[in-house]
Amino acid sequence: MKLRLFTTHHRILGILYLLLSLATVAIGTLLSLLMRIHRVWPDTPLPIIGLLKPEDYLALVTMHGTLMIFFVLTIAPQVGFASLVLPEQIGARNMAFPRLNAASFWIALAALLVLLAAFFVPKGAPISGWTSYPPLSAIPAAGPGEGAGMDLWLASIGLFCLSSWLAAVNILATILGERRAGMTWTRLPMTVWAWLITSILTLLVFAVLLAAIVLLFSDRHLGSSFFVPAGDLINGTIVGRGDGSPLLWLHLFWFFGHPEVYIAVLPGMGLATSLFANFARRDVPGYRIMATMLVAIGLLGLVVWGHHMFVSGMNPYAGTAFALTTMAIAVPSTVEVLGWLSMLTLPTPGGLWSSGPRFPTPMLFALGFLSFFVAGGLTGPILAQPALDSYLHNTFFVVAHFHMVMAMAGTFSIFAGIYYWFPLMTGRLMNETLGKLHFWLSIIGAWGTFFPMHLSGLAGEPRHYERLTGPATSFSGIVANERGITSAALFLAAAQLIFLWNVFWSARRGRPAQPNPWQATTLEWAPVAAFGRIDRGPYEYEIALNEMIFHPQWESASKQE
């Protein structure tokens, strides 16, 4: 398949989205390495860049977070993979609106370029973090980077909202309107369920983010005062005109921000379910429950945003309410995890194992996803308790939590998807030996990087600190820990070179893939598009006479008998 620009072919657009995310993740990783090195050697000049100033560190934090959350964890698993395989998975020929899909990609690329431009304007990129709390983000005088850099940030995220909206409308219309005859709700692959719910979330919450961004822009340039209180005094100048409330921004932002992390991780959950079924050669036990729980997680995700605000000045009774809704998410998440564990370790309804699960690279990365989802997910109920959060909020414990459950679980599911669907993109398989090496080095590096952060957080180390020693405290006891984290991060980043090499080498020289190389049952692997009505479930494996047989969805059940 030839890679052409300005195409409306969903699969090529899917590849373009993934390449956009790949470029972004490379930049975002380099930024994080600079941060890690600066934290442990704050007074050592770096090659080329020289000595990082405190504001440079904060600009790196802001850009790292924004790049990774929006352009990697939102784009790749949601619209990237959906463009790649969603139409085929439901038996359609293309997305419902192919041109809209292309428009959404080009707007996302424009958003990325606008964001990166913030590095090159006078005073550099914004320093207020990806959450951009006002008044810091509302008043250019509040810090370097809060002038032109912040305007570019707002413009970029505004464009990104538009892009995500178009993509979500497209995915939703495709799932609702383009399914082949017989592709009923219970015959959908679990990935489609995940894309369905994340698209609904995207429509709801990116609308609120866009509104918040317009209000903040208006505060900055149109003389309004939605977020800046009366008498606000910055740098010796009173800037508060009306009587706005910074808390309003927190509510608007986190109403978007929390569902956003589900937008990032739900597709990974759907994909992991599919891969476990494929490689354990079995059905999904309790398919309806698993799908319902995905929907439940998405919907509950809309009513938990206040758990980011326990100590922000919100009413303490509201804190309790949000704590309880947040704890409730533990239940559907536990159902999902137990579902996966039983898929992987307990026998099928026939009571027989065939050869047991197989462990090619995509399966390994799906297991890595499960490992991080469990480890990072379990610290969620701790942070959901306002009493404990009143110590842990904004410490490295939180950084560890969301890097495990969102960043690493998300990234491992993206890797799983790339290794799995690579034959659809290139007609070739990725190299298995390199893939397995990449997996083992990555999981060791990722645990080594993010697990020790919990300990720094328990010791009280706050986020966004460019150095460990300040006027009143020196975190001397955690310096060794922090150096270990930096070393592990460098190790983890270096291991990704194996992946890059594998992608570009396998795309040209990899082993040509047989049709349906993983013996999968879902429709994206159908050898010919000419098939009729769907009358099979997504994961039909069975054992007959001790032999594994499987029934792809493109084979008719009636024809077999």
Next chain:
Amino acid sequence: MSAMLLEPVCIAQSHLWLPPNGSLHGIALDRLMRWNLIAICVCCLAAHVWLIVAKLRRPRSNHAAYSTPFRWALLAALCPMYVWLAVTAQHLWAASRYAGPSLEAMQVEVVGEQFQWYFRYPGSDAAFGVTRPALANAATGNPLGLDARDPRGSDDVVSSALVLPAGREVDLRLRSVDVIHGLFIPGMRVKENTVPGLVLHVHFTPTTPGTYPILCSQVCGLGHARMQAVLSVVSPAEFDSWLAARERARSEQPAQ
């Protein structure tokens, strides 16, 4: 004593764990934290061990039971744990945040400003004087903008260090001049943002004399990492003499 308070203090955090607790509610909080961490470590290990062990003893045929009842049994076991976590935590939260401070609690105002903490004691009239942003001028010794026309402010003491008597509840009145800051005293297990335009309150009882770092936990600009101060918890007698000395110095100053 006063020398200790004036010297710049640098407190080393030497553990990879919670720093020593110096507050009354911190005892229950630390216990809750410990049990929570144990519970989730056990769950996390159990999930990984289950996965790995099941992989090692391959392949066993004829497990009698289908997996679903087992799954529901486990879920039924885990749900009470979540309920327990949720309820016990709310109990502690309610005790420290729903209920206001006792009427005898000492009032101290904490003001965050890029990149400095100020602590204001109301003086013998137990009332804070009015402040106006337009009057704020750190160079002339009035960083908070105390209005000299308000008599209640004439005995207010503004300090760059927080000094508290051990064993007496304190009610902190949190304000910010410019952007959102986060008041974080790890040793007191206390954290609450200071938000411009709002006056927030947080109360606790320091019990163990000593010095504790005060940090900023909400990114507030380029000096965020050095926006720190020191809390000294001292005996009530030491506190009284410290405050009396500061009030004497205040009354000798010309009116602002």
